[in-house]
Amino acid sequence: MDRLRKEYNDWFTELKSKIKSAQAKAAFTINSALICFYWELGKMISETQTAYGTGFLHQVSKDLRSEFPEMKGLSYRNLALCRQFYHFYLTPSNLQQPVADFKSSAFASSYDEIMAHPASSIPWGHNVLIFSKSESVEQANFYLQQTIYNGWSRDILALQIKSQLYNRQGKAVTNFKKTLPDPFSDLAQQTLKDPYVFDFLSLEKPFHEKDIERQLITHITKFLLELGKGFAFIGQQYHLEIGETDYFLDLLFYHTKLKCYVVIELKNTKFIPEYAGKLNFYLSAVDTLVKQADDNPTIGILLCRDKNNFETEFALRDINKPMGVSEFGLTESLPDNLKSNLPSIEEIEQELNKLGSK
Numbered sequence: 001m002d003r004l005r006k007e008y009n010d011w012f013t014e015l016k017s018k019i020k021s022a023q024a025k026a027a028f029t030i031n032s033a034l035i036c037f038y039w040e041l042g043k044m045i046s047e048t049q050t051a052y053g054t055g056f057l058h059q060v061s062k063d064l065r066s067e068f069p070e071m072k073g074l075s076y077r078n079l080a081l082c083r084q085f086y087h088f089y090l091t092p093s094n095l096q097q098p099v100a101d102f103k104s105s106a107f108a109s110s111y112d113e114i115m116a117h118p119a120s121s122i123p124w125g126h127n128v129l130i131f132s133k134s135e136s137v138e139q140a141n142f143y144l145q146q147t148i149y150n151g152w153s154r155d156i157l158a159l160q161i162k163s164q165l166y167n168r169q170g171k172a173v174t175n176f177k178k179t180l181p182d183p184f185s186d187l188a189q190q191t192l193k194d195p196y197v198f199d200f201l202s203l204e205k206p207f208h209e210k211d212i213e214r215q216l217i218t219h220i221t222k223f224l225l226e227l228g229k230g231f232a233f234i235g236q237q238y239h240l241e242i243g244e245t246d247y248f249l250d251l252l253f254y255h256t257k258l259k260c261y262v263v264i265e266l267k268n269t270k271f272i273p274e275y276a277g278k279l280n281f282y283l284s285a286v287d288t289l290v291k292q293a294d295d296n297p298t299i300g301i302l303l304c305r306d307k308n309n310f311e312t313e314f315a316l317r318d319i320n321k322p323m324g325v326s327e328f329g330l331t332e333s334l335p336d337n338l339k340s341n342l343p344s345i346e347e348i349e350q351e352l353n354k355l356g357s358k
Contacts, residue, residue: 031118035127038073042086045079054056056081076297081128088131088140089119093261125154133161142166150229159225168193172301173309174324175316180297188258188299188322195327196226196303202331207210212330213237213250230257240285249282251291260296261286264303271307271325273315283321297321 049056057079064074118141119127125148134140143166147157172192176185200222201215216223217236224231231253238252251264263282267275279300286298300323312325 006079012059028121031123032115034073034121034124036115038082038085038124041079042082042084045083046086047092049083079131085127085131088134089137092208098318111314118148122147123154126152126157129154129157129161132168139166142169153224156225163197163199163226165193168195168197172326173307173312173316174322175319176322176324179320179322184258184296185322189324191228191230191255191258192301192324192326193226195329197329198223198226199329199331200226207330209250209266212268213266216251227253230255231262232256234261240282240289242289247282247285249286252286255299257261258296258299259294261298262301263298264301266328267302267304271302271304271312271315273311275302275304276315276319276323276325280319280321280322283323287321299323 045057045060052059058076061074061076061079064071068074103181109302119130122144130140130143130147134143143157143161146152150156152160170190170192171194172189173194174189174192175190178183180188198212198216200219201212203211203215213236217233224233232255234252234254235249236251238249240247240249249263250266253262253264254260255262259290263277263279263286265279265282279302283298283300291298296320300321302323302325304325304327307325307327316323317326
């Protein structure tokens with residue numbers, strides 16, 4: 001009986017896996033079909049609306065909801081979004097590009113081509129955020145790819161757009177081209193940002209590096225989200241003994257995609273060249289004492305409050321270990337004596353309600 005029970009459990013586990021896989025495929029197909037429908041709806045509205053004037057969308061929404069009372073997505077607002085969706089991607093230069101290419105931004109009239117576009121791989125709410133907040137199709141493509149790659153929820157996507165990830169990704173000053181082989185150097189470059197936004201921290205001046213470091217670890221989930229996919233936390237004030245002297249690395253990570261250790265040093269000041277020399281020493285130590293034979297060279301990230309890019313590039317020119325320098329930003333807490341003089345959220349809402357009733 002035990003053998004039969006085990007065989008049944010194994011069989012049932014496999015059955016559940018197949019059902020979940022089928023459900024995921026069905027959900028993906030349904031979502032893709034919905035995105036295609038909204039694209040075609042936006043196209044039809046755009047091609048017809050001019051002849052009927054400003055009340056056209058309201059009338060269409062009313063008639064559609066009357067005809068399909070149980071169907072969602074037929075409100076005036078959503079029809080307007082469908083039209084915006086169509087117009088956002090519809091430019092002559094886009095239509096000349098192959099839709100199936102991730103670098104492409106164009107939709108075409110063919111159903112199969114629309115299904116192949118990356119926008120059909122993510123939910124409508126994600127798409128709305130992307131095309132309504134992006135300033136260009138190139139920027140929208142970036143967020144489409146990042147959403148698919150990272151599996152972002154809509155809230156995380158909104159957070160990344162708000163923090164202007166598009167303008168920060170891959171912008172750190174590094175020496176990767178000279179210290180890492182291609183294409184590893186390009187991948188490492190895209191892993192770093194500049195600046196890093198630590199707005200989930202709230203500190204009162206004067207800021208101290210130890211306080212920043214401690215709060216980053218306290219908020220490790222948000223810290224890892226800002227660092228990006230692939231970072232695994234190893235330790236804080238990671239101890240190394242070199243020549244009978246104790247050294248402590250601010251933060252040590254392992255990057256699962258780059259297959260290397262990453263040393264992060266925090267400096268609550270403007271960048272100075274001496275910082276690069278010290279980080280270079282730490283990277284040599286990790287490569288010797290921690291790195292395994294199958295790991296890639298250890299990378300260093302120096303986070304400082306300010307930097308001059310020309311000076312930073314000059315300082316990294318002859319450094320033989322791969323490292324990047326980025327700025328980071330903090331949210332400053334208000335002193336208690338100022339907080340008491342500011343209205344609360346509830347008081348502001350009460351005043352707004354009073355104005356609205358007049």
